[in-house]
Amino acid sequence: MTRRGTARVEGYALLAALLLVAALALRRPELAIAAAPFALVLAAGTTLTRDPRLQAALLPAASRTLEGDPVEAALTLESSVPVGRLEVFLELPAGVEVAEGSPAFALSLAPGEEQEIPLLLRCTRWGVFDVGKVELRATDLLRFVTWERRLSEPRTLKAYPRLEQTRHVVSALETQVYAGNEVARHPGDGIEYADLRDFVPGDRVRSINWRASARRQGLIVNERHPERNTDVVILVDSFVDLGADQRSTLDDTVRAAAALASRYLERRDRVGLVGYGGILRWLRPGMGAAQRYRLIETLLETGVEPTFTWRDANLIPARILAPKALVVALTSLVDPRFVTMLEDLRARRFDLVVVEIEPSGLVRPGPGRTAALAHRLWLLERDVLRMRLAGAGIAVGRWGDETSLEEALEEVRTFRRYARRARV
Secondary structure, three states: OEEEEOHHHHHHHHHHHHHHHHHHHHOOHHHHHHHHHHHHHHHHHHHOOOOOOOEEEEEEOOOEEEOOOEEEEEEEEEOOOOEEEEEEEEOOOOOEEEOOOOOEEEEEEOOOOEEEEEEEEEEOOOEEEEOOEEEEEEEOOOOOEEEEEEEEOOOEEEEEOOOOOOOOOOOOOOOOOOEEEEEOOOOEOOOEEEEEEEOOOOOOHHHEOHHHHHOOOOOEEEEEEOEEOOEEEEEEEEOOOOEOOOOEHHHHHHHHHHHHHHHHHHOOOEEEEEEEEOOOEEEEEEOHHHHHHHHHHHHHOOOOOOOOOOOOHHHOOOOOOOOOOEEEEEEOOOOHHHHHHHHHHHHOOOEEEEEEEOOOOOOOOOOOHHHHHHHHHHHHHHHHHHHHHHHOOOEEEEEOOOOOHHHHHHHHHHHHHHHHHHHO
16 A cells, blocks of 8 residues: 655645754754644654555446446445545446446545445446456545555456347248258148148158048148258457447447347357457357357457458358358448458358448538538448449348338348349
């Protein structure tokens, strides 16, 4: 703990020094006698005070929370000697705030007393935060000496992104061999009716349609569609981040990725993740509640890392992108490297859809006609880019200020239905 003198101690020291200098310069011993009380008070105040050996610990009640929800925490303070005034400052990271009260307050402590201060924290955005940093400033009872100490104990608080409401998601063109909630295109054992056909040896008796068989001379059986699951890979663009402190394209991207991953996992699909940016991250497709936590934990590490290297789809392991997997790309369509990678995946005949995190509402034109014209040209270039992707057979749905994520997914589903009809 750092020890330093207060303004009162410094004033006593300055006054005593001036009186002693004046006594020597003027040869007046009475001035030295007048400085004695101040010197005695100064000596007593600096020698009799002891280090309070302050102890502090900030303990959140939970290590995981949802962004915007309050989290209870307790700050424990203890001192070995009496403290006349203890100033406490919670050095919270950006994105964490005190929901009720102030991060700075003052109190007094008795010798050996342990006080527990209840707090209510709130994470204003998703991420991983260290809330264990506390700054202390203690003053003795006579206000002669001040001690300062900065405690830093790792206290991790993870804020999960708040999920966007989505009732329907995009279905894959091809299903896998495992059971799920998606109706397969090929007939098999299931509950969804597909067609009628003639009975062949080996068919089950319970699949015979007796009404249809009564109208014909032979036996007729029902064909059904089996319920299978799909492989879904969520592709997150982390090359750039546009926006202000309150909202950005990367924040919306992570929220959309968490919502889609949770919705697909509820349908018993196998969901994987690829973070494509300055740092390449991936997570193999899996199922269940454990996979959901793994996906969100990986999303919390998403950030913009500057890089000047050109990346392509060859860097993604083949076991992550299965041949029949549905690839859902979440991107702002700003960095050309990500756009080139999308066209590469489409050229390899991947089932690819794009949800555009619309940055137009976050990027405002500058003052003047030239800046307004440049902003207009930028918007036109984005329209041309969407038409180029649509021409390549890539469905693009826009999620922005005027549309919801559900509307963007419906736009993608509409394009896929129209594109399939056009090829017939």
